[in-house]
Amino acid sequence: MLLEKIASVYVETRQDLSAVGRNKRTLNMFWEMGRYIVEMEQDGEARAAYGARLIPRISKDLSARLGDGFSESSVLYIRQYFNEYEIPHPGGELTWSHYKVLMTVKAGRDRVLLERRAIEEKLSKNALLKLAREMNGVDTGNIDPAKTRTLKPRKGQLDIVKLVEVAEGKKTRLMADCGFRVLANLPQRHSPKLKPGEYLLVQGNTRKTLHD
Numbered sequence: 001m002l003l004e005k006i007a008s009v010y011v012e013t014r015q016d017l018s019a020v021g022r023n024k025r026t027l028n029m030f031w032e033m034g035r036y037i038v039e040m041e042q043d044g045e046a047r048a049a050y051g052a053r054l055i056p057r058i059s060k061d062l063s064a065r066l067g068d069g070f071s072e073s074s075v076l077y078i079r080q081y082f083n084e085y086e087i088p089h090p091g092g093e094l095t096w097s098h099y100k101v102l103m104t105v106k107a108g109r110d111r112v113l114l115e116r117r118a119i120e121e122k123l124s125k126n127a128l129l130k131l132a133r134e135m136n137g138v139d140t141g142n143i144d145p146a147k148t149r150t151l152k153p154r155k156g157q158l159d160i161v162k163l164v165e166v167a168e169g170k171k172t173r174l175m176a177d178c179g180f181r182v183l184a185n186l187p188q189r190h191s192p193k194l195k196p197g198e199y200l201l202v203q204g205n206t207r208k209t210l211h212d
Helices: 002-015 022-042 046-067 072-084 097-100 108-121 125-135
Strands: 160-168 173-177 183-185 197-201 205-208
Touching: 002 022, 022 046, 022 072, 022 108, 046 072, 097 108, 097 125, 108 125, 173 197
Parallel strands: none
Antiparallel strands: 160 173, 160 197, 173 183, 197 205
């Protein structure tokens, strides 16, 4: 069963708490998970049973069994990692966060070159993200605010996030735009009255909707 296989490799990896080789173990784990997902998709019976609902179903089942970290977007990254890389990187010099950035690079050759540079120069995830956006043709020095999901500043107030609607396949869901192109999940029991474009003040356990 797909869920059992993925859960097994996850639990086995998490049981090894040693710092040595942690990146490599984590990358191997996600690659194996991606392999199981792709094999399930390619199986005729699985396609008939799940169809377009496979990724949401996997996300829901894994979240219920293993906790946070298995949103639909995360599962899509895991599947893509297996498809993009024939084997997980043997050295594990980069983290899973680095590879999620690398997978946003459109051209395969550019992705390989950027990966090599990230390893050689020991780039941080944020530095890698800037280079990836430049490779994708996004001008990081002169961004059109109308075309980006950036947080609109409010003088004198901190801890404000903007609510945005994010497409995941044929579905959309509401997420918090924390600025600097960082998106965060909303609490599972967020108010159904919240709408895209609204601002939310988050301070500790307090959440308050702001209006322009």
